[in-house]
Amino acid sequence: MNRLKNKVISMALIFSLGISASGCGLIEKSPEAIAKQRVAKIGDEYITRGELDEMFTPMLEQLKASPQYGADYLESAEGKELLKSQKTETLDGMIEQKLFEQKSKELNLFKDENEISEGIKTSRDNLVTAYGSEEELNKKLEEAKISNELFDKILRGQVISQKVTEHIIKDVTVSDEAVQKYYDENKASMTEQPNTMNVSHILLKTEEDAKAVKQRLLNGEDFATVAKEKSTEEAAQQTGGDLGEIMYNDPNYDQDFVKAAMALKEGEISDPVLTQFGYHIIKVTKKTEYPIQEFDAVKDSIKYQLVYDEQYKVYSDALSEWREKAGVEVYEDKIV
Structure with a gap:
């Protein structure tokens, strides 16, 4: 208690004398200052530590409540490494979301903000239907430690990323010859x-x-x-x-x-x-060993899988290209 009292008196003396201690590293950064720190750069836009912490809060609360981990574990060296790894994954998802937002604007995929808002409402209504009521959905969100504000941000991201994804994969096709070739080369597994x-x-x-x-x-x-x-x-x-x-x-x-x-x-x-x-x-x-299925019995499922694989390749290649063009930078020392 005396040490704390002496520290308060010393700080009061510093300020009464008009001396700045910031240059000497004596004053820790405030929560507000930490929240404003930039953790990633995507083109001309940034993600702040505050935005990352907000998105990561549900995961953090789940880790704290988990029997496998818990709050005490997260204070250990291993726990801190786990937190950093999980926050880095969360940040990577946020970076991808920024890239989707930038691409949606570049392609003019939404006529205005109202169209995005309508998409958010539709997504939320679908979830209300799935859970049976607004009350049940809110209960699930509360259990997951997701605020309504954060939930709207998540839905907004989904609406935008879905629109962009649909745009970039819309021309993906697979020929009948490719389906036949796959069947001929993989008969043994069919x-x-x-x-x-x-x-x-x-x-x-x-x-x-x-x-x-x-x-x-x-x-x-x-x-x-x-x-x-x-x-x-x-x-x-x-x-x-x-x-x-x-x-x-x-x-x-x-x-x-x-x-x-x-x-x-x-x-x-x-x-x-x-x-x-x-x-x-x-x-x-x-x-x-069992008989090999005839081509006609499996051609639709083969085509579905080949189309999916090609769509995923287009999606993955596009994200890699956008990241490179945007000059994505991650400031790892600011993540935790």
Whole structure:
């Protein structure tokens, strides 16, 4: 208490003498000054720390209330890194929104501000319908710590970005030839149901060890018994190397491993297969394969996916081009 009292007296003395302490770093920046700090530049426009903090508040409150994190965690070094990462993502979204706004003005996509306001109202009305009532929507916003003012800003951004996106992707098409080509090159993945295989493996550190294990298996030793003895995978002690049923091209497994397994016949044992985890000896005990669907049965879904992929590429390339032209700058030291 005495230290605080002395500090107050000292500051009063400084001001009574008309001495400026700002140049000496003795006065911290006020919340108002921090809020005015620029965190990003997009062309001739800026995003301030205050605008970023306002947009980030709902996320911050959710992190504080989260059992996984909480307010105390956010004060730790790891928590502060998490906050910076999340705020940087939020800022990136705000930068993209600025780019959309600038592009909408350049293209004259809205006749006036009223058209944007009408879009905001339509979006809000749709959400009221989805939630059943205005009261329910407001309840959800309150739970998410989103003020009505912030919500209108979010909806405004969506209205503008949707209009711009629709404009830049409107001419995207995919030819029937491209659809046919995709089908011909990917028939194996277009079965009536996903093809599966039952796979076992033994994981080893060196190729030499893997070759020795394969020879033991070829000599008739039991796969599960050898796996429990030699595999460096901890689970092998319980599973005997049995991975159960996995899909062809299963994204949850190393793709070099999956491709090697797919190439095997039922009962066949692989040569050593190198992946990021080490050397594997693989055995496929069962394969379940289904008929390939006819072109006419899948052509619409293929076309839909190809159009979507091309639209996303146009969208992504456009954003990259706009960022470069706008000379986007981010002032990372001002984010938190």
